[in-house]
Amino acid sequence: MLKGKTYIKASTAEQALSLARENNGRVRYFAGGTDVMVNRFQGNDLADLLIDISEIQALKEVFASDETLAIGSLISLDDLAGHSTVCDHFPVLAEAVKSVASPTIRKTATLGGNLLCGNRCSYFNQSEWWREASGYCLKSSGPVCLASGGSKHCFAKFVSDMAIVLISLNACVELLDFSGTSIKPLESIYTGDGMAPRGISPESIIKAIRIPLNHHISSVYKKLRKRATLDFTSLTTAVSVKKAGSIRIVLGGVHAKPVIVDGKAGDDLKALAAAAVSQSRIVDNDTYSRKYRKDMIIVFLERSFKELQLG
Amino acid sequence: MQQINISINGKQFHLLATEHETLAHLIREKAGLTGTKIGCEEGSCGACTVLVDGKAVLSCITPALRCDGSEVTTIEALAKDGKLHRLQELFVEKGAIQCGFCTPGMVLTALSLAPALIRETDSSALIRKVKEGLSGNLCRCTGYKKIIEAVAGYVKEISATTVSKSSPFKPAHAIKGGVGIPRPYLEAEKKVRGAAEYADDIVLKNSLHCKFLRSIHSHARIEHIDVSEAMIMQGVHYIATGREIPGKFGVLPISQDETAIAVEKVRYAGEIVAAVAADTEEIAAEACRLIRVKYKPIREFLTIEDSLNDAGENERIHETGKFNNNIHKKAELRFGDQQQGIKEAEFTSKMSFEFEGLSHGFTEPHAATAYWDENGLTIITATQVPHYLHRALAKVMEVPLSRVRVIKPYLGGGFGGKSDPFPHEIIVSHLSRKTGRPVRVRLSREEVFLTNHGRHPSKMTVEMGISGEGTIKVLDADVAIDGGAYGSFGVVTSYYNGVLLQAPYKLDNFGFRTYRVYTNKPQCGAMRGHGAVNSRFAVESLIDDLAIKIAMDPCELRMKNFLDSNTLTVGQYRITSNGSRESLQKVMDLSGWKDRRGKLEKGRGLGVACGFFISGSALPIIWNELPQSVVHLKLDFDGRVLVTSGSSDIGQGSDTMLAIIVSEVLGIGMDKIFVLAADTLLTPVDFGSYSSRVTFMAGNAAKDAALILKKEITEALVIKHNINPGELNFSDDRIYSNDTTTNLSWMEAVEILTAKRGAVSVSGKYISPKLGGDFKGAGAGLSPSYSFGACIAEVEVDMETGYVKVTDVWGAHDCGKALNPLAVEGQLEGSWHMGTGQAISEQMKYYKGLLLNNNFLEYKIPTSVDTPDIHASIIETIDPEGPFGAKEAGEGAIHPVIPAIANAIFNATGVRITSLPVSAEDILAKMKENHLAE
Numbered sequence A: 001m002l003k004g005k006t007y008i009k010a011s012t013a014e015q016a017l018s019l020a021r022e023n024n025g026r027v028r029y030f031a032g033g034t035d036v037m038v039n040r041f042q043g044n045d046l047a048d049l050l051i052d053i054s055e056i057q058a059l060k061e062v063f064a065s066d067e068t069l070a071i072g073s074l075i076s077l078d079d080l081a082g083h084s085t086v087c088d089h090f091p092v093l094a095e096a097v098k099s100v101a102s103p104t105i106r107k108t109a110t111l112g113g114n115l116l117c118g119n120r121c122s123y124f125n126q127s128e129w130w131r132e133a134s135g136y137c138l139k140s141s142g143p144v145c146l147a148s149g150g151s152k153h154c155f156a157k158f159v160s161d162m163a164i165v166l167i168s169l170n171a172c173v174e175l176l177d178f179s180g181t182s183i184k185p186l187e188s189i190y191t192g193d194g195m196a197p198r199g200i201s202p203e204s205i206i207k208a209i210r211i212p213l214n215h216h217i218s219s220v221y222k223k224l225r226k227r228a229t230l231d232f233t234s235l236t237t238a239v240s241v242k243k244a245g246s247i248r249i250v251l252g253g254v255h256a257k258p259v260i261v262d263g264k265a266g267d268d269l270k271a272l273a274a275a276a277v278s279q280s281r282i283v284d285n286d287t288y289s290r291k292y293r294k295d296m297i298i299v300f301l302e303r304s305f306k307e308l309q310l311g
Numbered sequence B: 001m002q003q004i005n006i007s008i009n010g011k012q013f014h015l016l017a018t019e020h021e022t023l024a025h026l027i028r029e030k031a032g033l034t035g036t037k038i039g040c041e042e043g044s045c046g047a048c049t050v051l052v053d054g055k056a057v058l059s060c061i062t063p064a065l066r067c068d069g070s071e072v073t074t075i076e077a078l079a080k081d082g083k084l085h086r087l088q089e090l091f092v093e094k095g096a097i098q099c100g101f102c103t104p105g106m107v108l109t110a111l112s113l114a115p116a117l118i119r120e121t122d123s124s125a126l127i128r129k130v131k132e133g134l135s136g137n138l139c140r141c142t143g144y145k146k147i148i149e150a151v152a153g154y155v156k157e158i159s160a161t162t163v164s165k166s167s168p169f170k171p172a173h174a175i176k177g178g179v180g181i182p183r184p185y186l187e188a189e190k191k192v193r194g195a196a197e198y199a200d201d202i203v204l205k206n207s208l209h210c211k212f213l214r215s216i217h218s219h220a221r222i223e224h225i226d227v228s229e230a231m232i233m234q235g236v237h238y239i240a241t242g243r244e245i246p247g248k249f250g251v252l253p254i255s256q257d258e259t260a261i262a263v264e265k266v267r268y269a270g271e272i273v274a275a276v277a278a279d280t281e282e283i284a285a286e287a288c289r290l291i292r293v294k295y296k297p298i299r300e301f302l303t304i305e306d307s308l309n310d311a312g313e314n315e316r317i318h319e320t321g322k323f324n325n326n327i328h329k330k331a332e333l334r335f336g337d338q339q340q341g342i343k344e345a346e347f348t349s350k351m352s353f354e355f356e357g358l359s360h361g362f363t364e365p366h367a368a369t370a371y372w373d374e375n376g377l378t379i380i381t382a383t384q385v386p387h388y389l390h391r392a393l394a395k396v397m398e399v400p401l402s403r404v405r406v407i408k409p410y411l412g413g414g415f416g417g418k419s420d421p422f423p424h425e426i427i428v429s430h431l432s433r434k435t436g437r438p439v440r441v442r443l444s445r446e447e448v449f450l451t452n453h454g455r456h457p458s459k460m461t462v463e464m465g466i467s468g469e470g471t472i473k474v475l476d477a478d479v480a481i482d483g484g485a486y487g488s489f490g491v492v493t494s495y496y497n498g499v500l501l502q503a504p505y506k507l508d509n510f511g512f513r514t515y516r517v518y519t520n521k522p523q524c525g526a527m528r529g530h531g532a533v534n535s536r537f538a539v540e541s542l543i544d545d546l547a548i549k550i551a552m553d554p555c556e557l558r559m560k561n562f563l564d565s566n567t568l569t570v571g572q573y574r575i576t577s578n579g580s581r582e583s584l585q586k587v588m589d590l591s592g593w594k595d596r597r598g599k600l601e602k603g604r605g606l607g608v609a610c611g612f613f614i615s616g617s618a619l620p621i622i623w624n625e626l627p628q629s630v631v632h633l634k635l636d637f638d639g640r641v642l643v644t645s646g647s648s649d650i651g652q653g654s655d656t657m658l659a660i661i662v663s664e665v666l667g668i669g670m671d672k673i674f675v676l677a678a679d680t681l682l683t684p685v686d687f688g689s690y691s692s693r694v695t696f697m698a699g700n701a702a703k704d705a706a707l708i709l710k711k712e713i714t715e716a717l718v719i720k721h722n723i724n725p726g727e728l729n730f731s732d733d734r735i736y737s738n739d740t741t742t743n744l745s746w747m748e749a750v751e752i753l754t755a756k757r758g759a760v761s762v763s764g765k766y767i768s769p770k771l772g773g774d775f776k777g778a779g780a781g782l783s784p785s786y787s788f789g790a791c792i793a794e795v796e797v798d799m800e801t802g803y804v805k806v807t808d809v810w811g812a813h814d815c816g817k818a819l820n821p822l823a824v825e826g827q828l829e830g831s832w833h834m835g836t837g838q839a840i841s842e843q844m845k846y847y848k849g850l851l852l853n854n855n856f857l858e859y860k861i862p863t864s865v866d867t868p869d870i871h872a873s874i875i876e877t878i879d880p881e882g883p884f885g886a887k888e889a890g891e892g893a894i895h896p897v898i899p900a901i902a903n904a905i906f907n908a909t910g911v912r913i914t915s916l917p918v919s920a921e922d923i924l925a926k927m928k929e930n931h932l933a934e
Ligand SMILES: Cc1cc2nc3c(=O)[nH]c(=O)nc-3n(C[C@H](O)[C@H](O)[C@H](O)COP(=O)(O)OP(=O)(O)OC[C@H]3O[C@@H](n4cnc5c(N)ncnc54)[C@H](O)[C@@H]3O)c2cc1C
Pocket: A028, A029, A030, A031, A032, A033, A034, A035, A036, A037, A038, A073, A074, A077, A099, A100, A101, A102, A105, A108, A109, A110, A111, A112, A113, A114, A115, A116, A117, A118, A159, A160, A161, A162, A204, A205, A206, A207, A230, A231, A232, A233, B042, B043, B044, B857
């Protein structure tokens, strides 16, 4: 059963932030809540103070200027996929949305929540009873990582599908924290440490996601999973090519953070794919084996290259 | 606690909600609206879907406080002025409702989906979008087909610019006719309204809640349990440990090896070690955390190999067997001469196979409430076998059978997973006795997985030989099955793995040996297709291989070897009607087998397989002379026939089946029939819903009872009207003589019957004929009748990723006679859906005895978008002893579909599948090997 003491709705980002300040940052923002609620049910999220930010209207807007498309972080995934401005510029975003969770969940789940959805592992996303019975993995404050059979580093996989495609589009996040507002490349908020995968302070609020326009980008998105719906990723790939020639490859589900390989037209594509594989840190924490997921990186990337008519 | 104002179904509620309470909990427990179901609590099944301000949300992951000021719509609000919403009507009409547990969530999801699909004019695009839209809602019964039809039908209706006159909705009881008329279940309306009460929906006043502390070790001695800290917690009423209820039980009299709570030692991680009764679930759960248990872990046995071997110095799981190992049961039978068979065979094939364990995946988690009063113990529980639970409770509670009452409410599916007496049922009975209050329990989805009783993980080596002309000469199977920590149905499972291979093909030389071992994992038991699903897979794969070796069409090879009707198998099963040939021919025709096979594009393939199954076991589990089923009918002045039966409708439609039979015999409409099943105080004994016995056995008992009642009525009329009894006809609510000089309405006849006598009660029964040989083991798999069937599957394999998509299943099943064709189709479609899951995605994965995927996110039941297009054909052969010719239709159909899929993969890729579920990785690796070998 759920534990905890307080649930407050914030009506502005500033109000949410000041609540966080009053509680020394020991809060859990709650957007759609589709990730938070499950983590709480499993006893993996024990925060007492839940600040529901889902009703902050100002963070649901979409603006397009000449250079940037700014998407409010609290837009629901469903609304995002149906937003004509977004789809006109980046049809790949709608495609990626449709690969997340289930249609009903996407009506509630938000884009910002997706970017900060918890890293996952078969040994961690379990009930408290299970984690105790297994001897607690590293991420559950145990001595070693069970997925890798004893490592001292946690590679709970990065599962946000939207982050993968957004990073391939060179997206930035607009953050609000105690020191004010800042804009950072999206990839910079991920640490690569499965234990503490977010490189932002706990009170930080993602206000918007900004994607540069006019790069004439074409993108290909792919996701590996057992069922054609519901399932978290076993491997997500996004490859985007700018008209000017740069190529960006981003992988999800194969490391505790997104794996990024940048290249340019004319590069040896095999070498780019190989670089992606060598940067990945896959452990056996998924329904598919380590080896298979690794092999599939190449298959997915080669297919993407072909679809993008590279090489 | 915070007060919230929430409008639910237009009514204003002012409720106190705790800070982190879910909307599902608030709706069910505080607003008392139990139409909203809870299947997983983790956003993975869709059962809890409601509308909040018009938007579909999963109420199990929505905080109640978020909905302060909102308008919530639950399933209960859809029907208006006593009339169903049109979408609900279509769910009923199309037969989209079986157990009905997924239905409320499905209907609300569909309702919120429909408006966006209105502009979709292309039929196949519409179907695709409906499938996508429903893909977060799991249904384990229907294979989604009829649900999709209902939703697509609704969208078409609301899209139509001109209102086409669809015929007005007819509730199930108003549909005329008896046997052979397709009709929805009688209770379908109640289910679609969210009004049908399942075990967890029935809340007795003053109930306590029960939670369990479960072992964190797979095999350990319990050295000490300290409940003192938990006991003093406010709100805790009682804490039970194993020694208090040490009585052993188990569904089979030969494996009474289980206690309700572990005594002295635990045999699997997840076994119950203590149970708390408290004011609320939260308090009970918190108290469990305060109980201290000191364990001494001992060596665990986790694999079949481990358990087959000598245990050495180590303590065995059970100390009962003769030898120092963990073998639970060895079964072996040999017929003919296998050595000779191998010699005679010109071609042989021998392969080893491996199968993972499976969960039934019913959507309704186990739940029960028990209480004691002047009549002894009453338990309301989700069970397939009220009768065996009745016996187990009397035994363990140490009360006479006359002091136990088991009430079966509506069930959200079973598939074999609710067919044993369970620890939680015994524990709540015990806690209620100790506290003097009703005690309620509801298992979480994780606990359902730990309770298991699912399909046994199995390993087997099977050999077959055939002549050059394609006659099967020999079949030999060597099987080992992993039973987990306790016996359950395992002895039967052991036999079924072998004996159920002796049909549908003629065999002279046939033998098998099965070992069932205990391991330190949750116990396995009976699951749809019980015992023979995996070994059938092996045999059908070998036949496919042999067909290639002798360059014969695998359908032709099967046709050549089918047993005939009215014959005996090598192990002396009496085969009566047999629709194997018709079934196979049907699927060949419909799939375009002859024209398409071998001509498909790269990566696509077609595969075929056949199967058969029992229609109930001819021998009872507990040896006694009770009939296998008794049905009572009572006819009173109001003209209504009350049918009482101990049979258990778990969503398969058996209540409706009983009504159809009575209606057919007496020639009366369904509006005059009321079925009461099952309540062991009020209803006569039926052995329960397992081994596909209900239609055959309870159906026959109902028919017997109806014929007796008919005779009573006839006799009364003969005296009154002085006519020849042979001349009376019962039909269309009338009773008339051939020359119509006597022509009475049903009510007139009832008046004559009940005059000076009052209500008339009659009793009908079914006792299986004496069957089978007189050798040891001859009774296993004996049935008064067998079903037969065939499947052809088409797959699409991604040659670079190995990903398999099953695109189509054409299936045909000989059910003797379809008493209710809509229900039979539903069973077939559900079987083929479930078989697809076993073939491609479902498995129970363990990490050192701990189940890794104990939830609906990681245990991968196919969703609407993963389920193939299913094309079902019903084959009717009229069984001489089945009620109106009927045989089983609920389990047998799952047998052929799994090997058909595997054989299709072979056809597509040249890779022979020898382990399930199919792994994309293996397919790729083997394709590479084959390529290198070329
Ligand atoms: C059955 C199921 C399947 C799923 N499948 C997928 C999948 O395939 N792919 C996938 O990516 N996800 C999946 N999810 C996870 C989740 O539903 C999504 O990631 C969703 O987009 C999360 O959004 P949310 O708004 O519900 O996040 P929440 O649960 O509200 O929040 C998630 C995290 O982000 C933080 N947060 C939210 N918004 C902000 C903000 N604006 N600023 C700062 N912090 C914020 C929260 O504090 C929390 O830590 C699945 C979930 C379920 C239950």
